[in-house]
Amino acid sequence: xxxxxxxxxxxxxxxxxxxxxxxxxxxxxxxxxxxxxxxxxxxxxxxxxxxxxxxxxxxxxxxxxxxxxxxxxxxxxxxxxxxxxxxxxxxxxxxxxxxxxxxxxxxxxxxxxxxxxxxxxxxxxxxxxxxxxxxxxxxxxxxxxxxxxxxxxxxxxxxxxxxxxxxxxxxxxxxxxxxxxxxxxxxxxxxxxxxxxxxxxxxxxxxxxxxxxxxxxxxxxxxxxxxxxxxxxxxxxxxxxxxxxxxxxxxxxxxxxxxxxxxxxxxxxxxxxxxxxxxxxxxxxxxxxxxxxxxxxxxxxxxxxxxxxxxxxxxxxxxxxxxxxxxxxxxxxxxxxx
Amino acid sequence: xxxxxxxxxxxxxxxxxxxxxxxxxxxxxxxxxxxxxxxxxxxxxxxxxxxxxxxxxxxxxxxxxxxxxxxxxxxxxxxxxxxxxxxxxxxxxxxxxxxxxxxxxxxxxxxxxxxxxxxxxxxxxxxxxxxxxxxxxxxxxxxxxxxxxxxxxxxxxxxxxxxxxxxxxxxxxxxxxxxxxxxxxxxxxxxxxxxxxxxxxxxxxxxxxxxxxxxxxxxxxxxxxxxxxxxxxxxxxxxxxxxxxxxxxxxxxxxxxxxxxxxxxxxxxxxxxxxxxxxxxxxxxxxxxxxxxxxxxxxxxxxxxxxxxxxxxxxxxxxxxxxxxxxxxxxxxxxxxx
Numbered sequence: 002x003x004x005x006x007x008x009x010x011x012x013x014x015x016x017x018x019x020x021x022x023x024x025x026x027x028x029x030x031x032x033x034x035x036x037x038x039x040x041x042x043x044x045x046x047x048x049x050x051x052x053x054x055x056x057x058x059x060x061x062x063x064x065x066x067x068x069x070x071x072x073x074x075x076x077x078x079x080x081x082x083x084x085x086x087x088x089x090x091x092x093x094x095x096x097x098x099x100x101x102x103x104x105x106x107x108x109x110x111x112x113x114x115x116x117x118x119x120x121x122x123x124x125x126x127x128x129x130x131x132x133x134x135x136x137x138x139x140x141x142x143x144x145x146x147x148x149x150x151x152x153x154x155x156x157x158x159x160x161x162x163x164x165x166x167x168x169x170x171x172x173x174x175x176x177x178x179x180x181x182x183x184x185x186x187x188x189x190x191x192x193x194x195x196x197x198x199x200x201x202x203x204x205x206x207x208x209x210x211x212x213x214x215x216x217x218x219x220x221x222x223x224x225x226x227x228x229x230x231x232x233x234x235x236x237x238x239x240x241x242x243x244x245x246x247x248x249x250x251x252x253x254x255x256x257x258x259x260x261x262x263x264x265x266x267x268x269x270x271x272x273x274x275x276x277x278x279x280x281x282x283x284x285x286x287x288x289x290x291x292x293x294x295x296x297x298x299x300x301x302x303x304x305x306x307x308x309x310x311x312x313x314x315x316x317x318x319x320x321x322x323x324x325x326x327x328x329x330x331x332x333x334x335x336x337x338x339x
Numbered sequence: 340x341x342x343x344x345x346x347x348x349x350x351x352x353x354x355x356x357x358x359x360x361x362x363x364x365x366x367x368x369x370x371x372x373x374x375x376x377x378x379x380x381x382x383x384x385x386x387x388x389x390x391x392x393x394x395x396x397x398x399x400x401x402x403x404x405x406x407x408x409x410x411x412x413x414x415x416x417x418x419x420x421x422x423x424x425x426x427x428x429x430x431x432x433x434x435x436x437x438x439x440x441x442x443x444x445x446x447x448x449x450x451x452x453x454x455x456x457x458x459x460x461x462x463x464x465x466x467x468x469x470x471x472x473x474x475x476x477x478x479x480x481x482x483x484x485x486x487x488x489x490x491x492x493x494x495x496x497x498x499x500x501x502x503x504x505x506x507x508x509x510x511x512x513x514x515x516x517x518x519x520x521x522x523x524x525x526x527x528x529x530x531x532x533x534x535x536x537x538x539x540x541x542x543x544x545x546x547x548x549x550x551x552x553x554x555x556x557x558x559x560x561x562x563x564x565x566x567x568x569x570x571x572x573x574x575x576x577x578x579x580x581x582x583x584x585x586x587x588x589x590x591x592x593x594x595x596x597x598x599x600x601x602x603x604x605x606x607x608x609x610x611x612x613x614x615x616x617x618x619x620x621x622x623x624x625x626x627x628x629x630x631x632x633x634x635x636x637x638x639x640x641x642x643x644x645x646x647x648x649x650x651x652x653x654x655x656x657x658x659x660x661x662x663x664x665x666x667x668x669x670x671x672x673x674x675x676x677x
Binding site: 026027028030031090094097098116117118120121123124125127128129131132135136138140142143146147149150151153154157158160161162164165 | 364
């Protein structure tokens, strides 16, 4: 397994304590679903036997973003909590919409608590994300809350576009990039800037950090799409070849379909098939994506984005130690196997 | 049909224009679902032939609440938009969770656009409610946005409790009242105070208006529950005896079940039946609720709440013309037939 960067583990306890305190505000039914989703408890309420929960990259970036603005991470904890809550909201709802049954090596919340409870718990976490920020009466909190609201709007637009792709065979790589920008990169951008926004740093710094996050977010999505095809299920926690099974128009798939090679045409044929793809066909589809250049394109595109992200940090004049930690996260994002 | 109060129609165009402008920010897919839900278009995008949309009580109350604080309704339009968006969010999601197929005389959005689109459109409107308020950088906007977030949390707690009732036969009238307070009265309370909050009126006024809204909201829910059993489907826009069909533990039902009469016991027997209730049994259940005193209790409880609401307005020293309009809405709420 790839080593998790220091910045990701450093503020984790502080953020988790604040998340737990905020979740206490919820109705007991919603609290249970949220605690399960965050990996704090098992479905029956017992303590988890092994490590659970997500990578928590977004809260780590939010704390770093505060440090970039020269403030102590402890001062921007609500920003870290808010981005993680928005992420959780989107996962809870997306798993229902996409009919995804596994999340982080465990059954998705909706399969355990039912669809209504998963929808409501997502709703509750979205509202709570705003509430924890607005608890503070500062101008920074106001702007951070606004950032959460507009980012959520983008995230939803991305998911709507993605759902629309399912019934289309003519998705261009540009459209697919726009979708990934909205669905994934927007929340990365917000996460990388929100600590600085909450700390009332100059707009210029917040914009540069947002640009860094956007590039990094697209790199993250490219790697996620690669792992959705070539990831090892025992490491990713998701079923093997899951994205191909549901015929997702992910970035490497779209690149392969649009490459104009014989492999592209054969892949298009498989994607157009009305019956479910057999296990053999799934393996064939993965091979065709590679043959058509989709895999190499996505790997290269992720590297280009990470380079661009780094350049934005340099231009922003972020302190060297913070810069190093941001770049460690960027390295983790592109080399991770889960 | 009951006559709609002047305050409800007065600011309607202004609020609708602002709602339409805000919905323009959404992804085209979400925009379509929202426009359909609000009754601006039919499912195919064409103009509606007849009147559509909801009663728009909440935005009317939000504008009145601004007037109570001495400011022009035009200045608190974002507050009116926000409460109507939160209401729409909750309806879009509740219809999915409750498997309700009709809304305002038309097929519910999820039956037209699918469950994922309805979930996402609800999400989008919740985020947009916050965004329209936070567009304004004032302390009043900050507090109004916080009010929206905490109200949404309560609304979700109420819906979670309500869903939990479905699998229980021992729901007390107290629990049912708490549920209705959260699910309905909280957003009424917020709607009646948010204009004053946005206008930065003294806290005392906002609290009194919130109290008025809470009482009125509970009265609204009591009447809604009565209409859910004895309402005329051609007027309410919902299928006849719908709440009994899904064996909702609404307030009059809970009161009847807890009344300890022979009719209560027979009603409990029907509610405990595993097979769907036949049309004859639905009619019988309605008669039993009446016989056990559930109908009379709910009618009386609604009147008591409206009297209490009026007393709160008096104590708050709300201007006479605004008071009259608030009371006209209260009268409408208890005498309406839809």
